[in-house]
C-alpha cells in the first residue's frame with residue numbers, strides 16, 4: 001500500500017502483471033533461506049518506495065507473505081509507527097460488520113487513489129519471520145493495510161474493492177483535495 005510519498009517503483013509489478021492476479025502459494029519453510037531472503041528484499045523495496053505495505057506478488061513472487069510498516073501520514077496522522085513486520089500465511093478469521101471507506105493507494109497501481117470500504121476491525125492469524133503463530137485483533141489503519149495486502153495474496157487490488165469507479169481519482173487530484 002502506498003503512503004503519500006512514492007519514489008522508486010522500478011522493480012515493482014504493475015497492474016496488468018499476471019503475478020498480481022494469481023492466488024499466491026502458502027509458505028512451507030518460513031525459516032529457510034528462500035523465505036528469509038525474500039522478506040529482506042521486500043523490506044528494503046517497501047522502504048525505498050516509501051510504502052506502508054507490500055506483498056510478495058508485487059515483487060514477482062507467488063508466496064503468501066506481506067510486509068506492514070505503518071507510519072503517520074497525511075490521511076492517518078495517528079497511525080502507529082511500526083518497524084517493517086513480515087506477515088506470513090495470513091488469514092482473517094473474523095470481520096466486523098462495520099465497514100468504513102477511506103483512501104488507498106498502491107505501489108502496483110500508479111498515480112491513482114481509491115476510496116475503499118474495509119472492515120473496521122478484524123481478527124487475524126499469521127506467522128512471523130521466526131515462524132511463531134500470532135492471533136490478533138486489528139483495527140483502524142493497521143486493519144486497512146492488512147486487508148489491502150491480503151487481497152494481493154488472493155489476486156486482488158484495491159480497485160476490485162471499490163463500490164463504484166466514481167471512487168477512483170488521480171493521485172494529483174487527491175493531493176490537491178485532501179493533502180493541503
Ligand code: ZN
Pocket residue numbers: 001002105106107108148152
Ligand atoms: Zn497494494
